[in-house]
Amino acid sequence: MTEKIIIAGFGGQGVMLLGKVLAEAAMREGRFVTWFPAYGAEVRGGTAHCMVIISDQEIGSPYIGQADTLIALNGPSLEKFKSRLEAKGLLILNSSLARAGLDKGLKAVEHPFTEIASGLGNIRVANMIALGAFLSLKNIVGLESVEKVISDIAPEDKKGLIAINQKALREGARLNG
Amino acid sequence: MEKVFGRPNSLRNVATHYCPGCGHGIAHRLICEVVDELNIRERVIAVAPVGCAVIAYDYWDFDCSEAAHGRALAVATAIKRVHPETVVFTYQGDGDLAAIGTNETIHAANRGENLSVVFINNAIYGMTGGQMAPTTLLGQKTATTPSGRQAGSAGFPLKISEMLASLAGVYSVERASLHAPQEIVRAKKAIKQAFINQMENKGFSLVEVLSPCPTYWGMSPKEALDWIKDALIKEFPLGKLK
Amino acid sequence: MSNKILISGNEAMAEGAIQAGCAFYAGYPITPQNEIPAYMASRMPEAGGVFIQAESELAAINMVFGASAAGVRAMTSSSGPGISLKQEGISYLAGAELPAVIVNVMRGGPGLGNIAPSQADYFQATRSGGHGDYHCLVLAPASVQEAYDLMPLAFELADKYRSPAIVLADGVLGQMMEPLVTSPRHKVTKSPEKPWALTGCKDRPANIVKSFYIREGDLERFNLLLQKKYKAIQDKEARYEGLNLEDAGVILVAYGTMARIAKSGMLKLRQKGKRAGLIRPITLWPFPQKVFQRLTVHGKQYTKRIIFLVVEMSYGQMVEDVKLAVDGRAKVEFLGRSGGGIPTENDVIKAVSRLIR
Incomplete structure (x- = not known):
């Protein structure tokens, strides 16, 4: 099993964190993982993204040419990365900020993550809703592991946000139910 | 019979390579007298420059480091941070401290590194054969200003001590000279104070020392001393700047 | 955990x-x-x-x-x-x-x-x-x-x-x-x-x-x-990692990130039955010359039959050290990209397949 995931969105939507939480949870479940960010000036302006690979085997390049999954949290990142999805790849799209209009063959799952997050009381947890939605479709990491990571990696001044992030994750996991 | 004058303990008993009338020998000796008087030979560490004084460590009998040209204050910064209990000083010429090493000088000063700096200003590059220094006077002839330094093409004498005195990180700046016995006594006093400042954790102290270079000024030793008094001091007035 | x-x-x-x-x-x-x-x-x-x-x-x-x-x-x-x-x-x-x-x-x-x-x-x-x-x-x-x-x-x-x-x-x-x-x-x-x-x-x-x-x-x-x-x-002090060297017809030579990619390519080639190997220098200076000498001098049956394929994220630098180590006793080929391009696993597999055929 090897799963290659590109996660992209505006800076501030928490795409780096989404990737880190996913990679950390997979590592704790004993998998090989890599997390590779767009870095430096590249992250300014347009889109921010990171690449996560989860595998049962040692990972060669952490750079993803063709992804199994694209999690796109806004329109520009969908435009930038849609050609990088494998033919039968999975697209998880934030329909609050983007419309698919995709080529045939792609499996697109669209939900208004931003609006749902807003409804939960914190627009910044849209990333965890998207992660929940992804994990409900590709069961590569247990939700419990992810919840544990969320609470473990929160810095002291962010401990108050653990509960809502965990709730968002669960909310996301129910969307495709 | 009482011995009233002798070689300082921390000055090695060797002849220097300096030209007749050069100020470096005097400045080296003043430092050694200060080191002896403060009884710090076993905890002083010198950083030598690139320039005529490059082998100062052959004359000083205490721990010394070389530094690449201009980098003495970067090297000294690290030595002092690693061994705060030592007394670290740099000895640098005008090219080393005020041209190629200006950046290291300004930033070590601005960080307020607890160091002592002896800055030898002779308004010329000696080791490489008498080229213009940043402190060369307007009109002064050098190998690279053959018809005299012109402000339009070569800029003005750089008053780095005045610049440094304006920095919040700097504790003390003083300009002294070696052109007369009483001035040499004052120069020694200033150097000693710069060392004491460091020992009292006061911070960055610099003593600029106007020093003769008869060879590349094209003068006799006596004429060189007079030129400091009559010309150099007018551009670089003596005294405490901070 | x-x-x-x-x-x-x-x-x-x-x-x-x-x-x-x-x-x-x-x-x-x-x-x-x-x-x-x-x-x-x-x-x-x-x-x-x-x-x-x-x-x-x-x-x-x-x-x-x-x-x-x-x-x-x-x-x-x-x-x-x-x-x-x-x-x-x-x-x-x-x-x-x-x-x-x-x-x-x-x-x-x-x-x-x-x-x-x-x-x-x-x-x-x-x-x-x-x-x-x-x-x-x-x-x-x-x-x-x-x-x-x-x-x-x-x-x-x-x-x-x-x-x-x-x-x-x-x-x-x-x-x-x-x-x-x-x-x-x-x-x-x-x-x-x-x-x-x-x-x-x-x-x-x-x-x-x-x-x-x-x-x-x-x-x-x-x-x-x-x-x-x-x-x-x-x-x-020369150090390297060698994988599948003894029967290899093409030996990939790569270090750092490039070696990871070369290694996954090499393992896929092996799955297809292609005799690929990998030398990954861990010290670049000193360069691990001896392994190249061993493979090209002492085991005479390998001489001239091995092809070394050096893969780098440059237009050919370490390849010179490989050539010095091999000293003309085997063929040394090169695959590289620079300026942001990284040779992919597929690039490596294709290049090796061309050499092995």
């Missing part, structure tokens, strides 16, 4: 240095290695060491010179343009026989280039990038774990041979996060006694740290001593 942590290569190198007893860091920010100074700024004071954000790369490497002269394990880090500036200090470190560790997280060049990962500083690292007749030890990690593990080794070798040691990483390795087990596999040796260090001359003659030999004959004698040291390093 294991004792694994998810950490970037840059942070792993910084923590590896702390574990190695590094007590001094000076650096200047440059992408893609900014996580190293940031990590050191918070971690070094906890570890009782000194962190300085220098005003320039020149100042940083000369601060490292001072700290090393003062007797402590010292390091700096940078990327291409900054490493170029540091060459002055690295030459002085070699000339004054001072140990130090310099991390280069390579980016694209020449000039300002870009911040994408690259392996184009191989020549600069292995061919004495500054002036004079000297070498630096050069270590090339290929994973976050190895980036951590090689730091103590870099400090140990630097101390043992009183020489600067370069850890040559790249933007991928610096930026990527991977699991890291933090107990070092390489046993950390303590900084040895340094009777030559500048500490104040209490109860001993004065020490002088210098690289200046002006008297006739002195510099040549000193250079001969350096050469003797370099010979000893070449004899004893």
Whole structure:
């Protein structure tokens, strides 16, 4: 099993964190993982993204040419990365900020993550809703592991946000139910 | 019979390579007298420059480091941070401290590194054969200003001590000279104070020392001393700047 | 939960240095290695060491010179343009026989280039990038774990041979996060006694740290001593990882990030029954020449039948060392991209398949 995931969105939507939480949870479940960010000036302006690979085997390049999954949290990142999805790849799209209009063959799952997050009381947890939605479709990491990571990696001044992030994750996991 | 004058303990008993009338020998000796008087030979560490004084460590009998040209204050910064209990000083010429090493000088000063700096200003590059220094006077002839330094093409004498005195990180700046016995006594006093400042954790102290270079000024030793008094001091007035 | 942590290569190198007893860091920010100074700024004071954000790369490497002269394990880090500036200090470190560790997280060049990962500083690292007749030890990690593990080794070798040691990483390795087990596999040796260090001359003659030999004959004698040291390093310190070498028809040669990609390509080729192997130099200087000699000289049945395919994120630098090691006894081919391009696993598989057919 090897799963290659590109996660992209505006800076501030928490795409780096989404990737880190996913990679950390997979590592704790004993998998090989890599997390590779767009870095430096590249992250300014347009889109921010990171690449996560989860595998049962040692990972060669952490750079993803063709992804199994694209999690796109806004329109520009969908435009930038849609050609990088494998033919039968999975697209998880934030329909609050983007419309698919995709080529045939792609499996697109669209939900208004931003609006749902807003409804939960914190627009910044849209990333965890998207992660929940992804994990409900590709069961590569247990939700419990992810919840544990969320609470473990929160810095002291962010401990108050653990509960809502965990709730968002669960909310996301129910969307495709 | 009482011995009233002798070689300082921390000055090695060797002849220097300096030209007749050069100020470096005097400045080296003043430092050694200060080191002896403060009884710090076993905890002083010198950083030598690139320039005529490059082998100062052959004359000083205490721990010394070389530094690449201009980098003495970067090297000294690290030595002092690693061994705060030592007394670290740099000895640098005008090219080393005020041209190629200006950046290291300004930033070590601005960080307020607890160091002592002896800055030898002779308004010329000696080791490489008498080229213009940043402190060369307007009109002064050098190998690279053959018809005299012109402000339009070569800029003005750089008053780095005045610049440094304006920095919040700097504790003390003083300009002294070696052109007369009483001035040499004052120069020694200033150097000693710069060392004491460091020992009292006061911070960055610099003593600029106007020093003769008869060879590349094209003068006799006596004429060189007079030129400091009559010309150099007018551009670089003596005294405490901070 | 294991004792694994998810950490970037840059942070792993910084923590590896702390574990190695590094007590001094000076650096200047440059992408893609900014996580190293940031990590050191918070971690070094906890570890009782000194962190300085220098005003320039020149100042940083000369601060490292001072700290090393003062007797402590010292390091700096940078990327291409900054490493170029540091060459002055690295030459002085070699000339004054001072140990130090310099991390280069390579980016694209020449000039300002870009911040994408690259392996184009191989020549600069292995061919004495500054002036004079000297070498630096050069270590090339290929994973976050190895980036951590090689730091103590870099400090140990630097101390043992009183020489600067370069850890040559790249933007991928610096930026990527991977699991890291933090107990070092390489046993950390303590900084040895340094009777030559500048500490104040209490109860001993004065020490002088210098690289200046002006008297006739002195510099040549000193250079001969350096050469003797370099010979000893070449004899004893070459390291590499070899995989599937004994029956291989095509042997991939790659280091760092490129070696990871070459390795996954090689394993896929093996699954298809193609006899591919991999040599991954871990030390780039000294270059692991002996394995190439063994494969092309002693096992005569391999001679002329092996093809070495060197893969680099450059337009051909390490390939020259492979050619020197092979010395005409086998074919040496090259695959490379530079300026941000990275040869992919598929590129590697295609190139090997062409050679094997």
